Amino acid sequence: MEFKYVQHAALLNSVDVIEEVDKNYGDVFGRYYGGMTDAYKTEDAEVAIVTLGSVAGTVRTVIDEMRQEGHKVGMLKIRYMRPFPEKELIELAKKTPVLGVLEKNVSFGYEGTVYTNVNSALANMEKTPKHLILLQALVVVTFQKTMFAKCLWSFLKTKRPLSAFSS
Numbered sequence: 001m002e003f004k005y006v007q008h009a010a011l012l013n014s015v016d017v018i019e020e021v022d023k024n025y026g027d028v029f030g031r032y033y034g035g036m037t038d039a040y041k042t043e044d045a046e047v048a049i050v051t052l053g054s055v056a057g058t059v060r061t062v063i064d065e066m067r068q069e070g071h072k073v074g075m076l077k078i079r080y081m082r083p084f085p086e087k088e089l090i091e092l093a094k095k096t097p098v099l100g101v102l103e104k105n106v107s108f109g110y111e112g113t114v115y116t117n118v119n120s121a122l123a124n125m126e127k128t129p130k131h132l133i134l135l136q137a138l139v140v141v142t143f144q145k146t147m148f149a150k151c152l153w154s155f156l157k158t159k160r161p162l163s164a165f166s167s
Helices: 002-012 014-029 055-068 086-095 113-122 145-158
Strands: 037-040 047-052 073-078 098-103 131-138
Touching: 002 014, 037 055, 037 086, 047 055, 047 086, 047 113, 047 145, 055 073, 055 098, 055 145, 073 086, 086 113, 098 113, 098 145
Parallel strands: 047 073, 047 098, 098 131
Antiparallel strands: 037 073
């Protein structure tokens, strides 16, 4: 039991190590990855998509297109799931009225793992965002830009939370 506590504490304390290694890597190779998360066009975003992994590149492309149309959309890419970047997520949620979670993971019979962790982090806030939408790519062999764009356009138009989409 003591080993598990030590393991848990080490993981919680790994944030400083992750950020230090990212800085050292950037100093040597000239490319910094941003530590725990990568915020993209979130400074003035009215809607921010929280995602991770391979779909982030597609989300960036859709965000750029929507920005050209005048929509204030941004993204927070989770780079490390553990320890969960609660601090970064809460900072984003304080200034962004609407958060969406896009993930390809699902805990069968319930909701996605990222969505569950985001909800837990936001529960620690005094005032949570207006909507927390779940965009979940289930049964999708290849995540498609048009699918995500259609889903996000629909939300921006109707202002109604979305549950899930699949192909």
